[in-house]
Amino acid sequence: MMEKDNAAPIISIKNVWKYFGRNAALQDVSLDIAAGERVVVIGPSGSGKSTLLRSINRLEEIDRGSILVQGQDITDHHNDINVMRRNLGMVFQQFNLFPHKTVLQNVTLAPVKLLRLSRKEAEDRAFALLKRVGISDKANVYPAQLSGGQQQRVAIARALAMQPAIMLFDEPTSALDPEMVGEVLDVMVNLAEDGMTMVCVTHEMGFARTVADRVIFMDHGQILEMGTPDRLFTAPRHPRLRQFLNQIL
């Protein structure tokens, strides 16, 4: 069914259902994402947007449907999810840096252990990434000594160190003090400009406007509307989206 041509979506989500107990967190969600596309998912809390994102790298196991990443079914237990996850960088709301490791060790751990890079190669790669996210001077401190914004930028560098094809962002700025949101968004904009495929759950509408190729609005586990940010923000069709935008803008 998957032909290996350039038009094939890099992520293909088909009729996905996910239940938490009796609650359907995702109801028959289908979505194709093209390589290089920047998709921003918005919606009220509890709408299932984080669940959808976390399903893509199987941090949540879906109950029905299929999710193909680069043509491989992530729910198929014959595929090695640990290998597939290397291609799916993830950034969390709570950063989740490894507190017992320095910034440099956080970024080099996975490349050294999983990609079998030499320490030198991994550190060169890490320094380049830390420079890119603007904290190369903090390489040898522990995460607890960094601000939230700095920690999140390290977390982005850590995910990029595996050279993933896709980056997933799960509300990356929601746990940050307002004055630190900008520095993290700058890094993400920079990343988007480099052509990285990005799926981002966020409440930052400014970011969605500037970066997104497509904005997706979710509520009650369903995709209610999607389109270009211009179209969605200026001419929302679905009443729930209109109501949502009124509340937050």
Add this chain to the structure above:
Amino acid sequence: MQDKIEGQSKGNIVMVTEENTMPDSRDGQSKNTIIMVTEGPSIPDPREWRIVNAWSIALVGAIVTLCCLAWFRPDPYRDILTFVPDGLAATFQVTLLSICCAVPLGLLTGLGRISRHRLINLVASTYVEVIRGIPLLVQIFYFYYALSGLLQLSRTAAAVISISFCYGAYMGEVFRAGILAISKGQTEAARSLGFNRFQTMFYVILPQAWRTILPPIGNECIAMLKDTALVSVVSMPDLMQRARSYANNTYLYFETYTVIALIYLIITLLLSKVVSIMESRLNYYDGKR
């Protein structure tokens, strides 16, 4: 902001309170969880700066008492003090061997208890249930006398095996609680990078869990040293056994057991200080406030 997992001790049974170890409460736990087990001496707080505190009073008191007794009443006391410490070697031998067996056993048990594999989980849980329900003294008798027809264990072997089995179960609970106290986000971060379960445990979770686990494990080790006194019942020539034979020969029960109590006290107080120092060394990555 520190959560505390209080351990209640009933005799030998260390229980970690329900609400903090139920699997469904994994999420909201802080990384700074302290597992407190009230068996054994309390571990001195590394931040304690006062010179006069319970620990120093007990230690100085014990040493001064022992010295005074030896100095002013040399007749029985100096004699006891030269006779009894021969047992120290056996006490330490049993303790160290038991620690070497019980800590790995505890780690395996703890991992087994949180395993998603049903059989492994069941084996580990059953082991803990069975061992916790049987007094250590009975276990020692069991390995040395009841199984003697089957196994022909030496005294040392029977002592080490029974103590290791017993403490392995308790330590398993400590390991389990310590591992569960690490936030789920750490596991998710590691898994999202491509680490498998095993790698996640060994590169990310256990290195962090150590510092939560170490103080109660150290405490268990000290409690273990105290419990080696029980092996004197199978005539293991430890500190306690030496004291018993001295007292039986001289009828100086009061004097002998006073000395023994003070010796045990001094050892455990010193060891608890060692654990406390190790604990503070483990906090290197906390960051400055």
